[in-house]
Amino acid sequence: GESVGLHLPTLSVQEGDNSIINCAYSNSASDYFIWYKQESGKGPQFIIDIRSNMDKRQGQRVTVLLNKTVKHLSLQIAATQPGDSAVYFCAPVGQNTGNQFYFGTGTSLTVIP
Amino acid sequence: NAGVMQNPRHLVRRRGQEARLRCSPMKGHSHVYWYRQLPEEGLKFMVYLQKENIIDESGMPKERFSAEFPKEGPSILRIQQVVRGDSAAYFCASSPTGRGDTQYFGPGTRLTVL
Numbered sequence: 001g002e003s004v005g006l007h008l009p010t011l012s013v014q015e016g017d018n019s020i021i022n023c024a025y026s027n028s029a030s031d032y033f034i035w036y037k038q039e040s041g042k043g044p045q046f047i048i049d050i051r052s053n054m055d056k057r058q059g060q061r062v063t064v065l066l067n068k069t070v071k072h073l074s075l076q077i078a079a080t081q082p083g084d085s086a087v088y089f090c091a092p093v094g095q096n097t098g099n100q101f102y103f104g105t106g107t108s109l110t111v112i113p
Numbered sequence: 114n115a116g117v118m119q120n121p122r123h124l125v126r127r128r129g130q131e132a133r134l135r136c137s138p139m140k141g142h143s144h145v146y147w148y149r150q151l152p153e154e155g156l157k158f159m160v161y162l163q164k165e166n167i168i169d170e171s172g173m174p175k176e177r178f179s180a181e182f183p184k185e186g187p188s189i190l191r192i193q194q195v196v197r198g199d200s201a202a203y204f205c206a207s208s209p210t211g212r213g214d215t216q217y218f219g220p221g222t223r224l225t226v227l
Contacts, residue, residue: 032213043117043204043218044156089155093213101146101216103155 007090007107014112019077021107023090028071030092035064035075038106039086047075047088077109085111115140117207117219118187125225132192132199134222138207145188146206146216147173147180156204162188163211195226 031052036044091101162182182188206216
């Protein structure tokens with residue numbers, strides 16, 4: 001069946017602090033995970049992805065951690081900036097998720113200056 | 114290196130009119146997906162197309178909605194006889210290959226039905 005990324009709805013952090021956004025998924029057959037960022041009035045923007053044969057992947061100021069045992073992944077943003085304020089979605093993908101991505105409502109990150 | 118393009122960005126229609134939303138995928142991408150996003154909600158899949166073929170329309174309402182991706186030109190999402198409940202942001206995404214590949218999204222078309 002479908003595997004939906006489940007998030008806490010809101011997160012507020014102080015500018016300069018690190019942010020951690022969590023996502024739980026339900027389908028153990030998910031083998032590829034993508035994080036998107038959606039700013040107000042814009043389309044989702046690809047941030048970083050990770051495959052199930054990895055447990056950590058780093059990008060520029062972002063790190064994604066994957067724990068397949070508990071079906072959980074997190075997106076860590078270092079030194080959070082005002083421009084990071086957005087809604088963040090994780091999209092789990094697998095053999096039985098079909099052709100579409102299933103998004104939850106995401107986590108709305110607010111950076112406090 | 115243009116990304117996914119959608120037009121119009123904003124569309125206003127009166128109840129009963131038709132809405133046509135266009136999507137040009139990224140260069141080299143032959144797979145197109147349409148999603149709808151209601152206010153304060155996540156994106157909901159509608160339809161997946163390849164050139165000249167509808168692959169999966171399981172998320173599309175059975176009536177009034179149709180989609181195409183012709184051999185030449187953009188993909189079109191068509192909504193006939195719009196109702197207020199159709200007001201939403203409609204996003205198009207494209208990918209170079211199909212199932213499981215990263216999808217890249219356009220800026221969306223915001224449809225308002227008066």
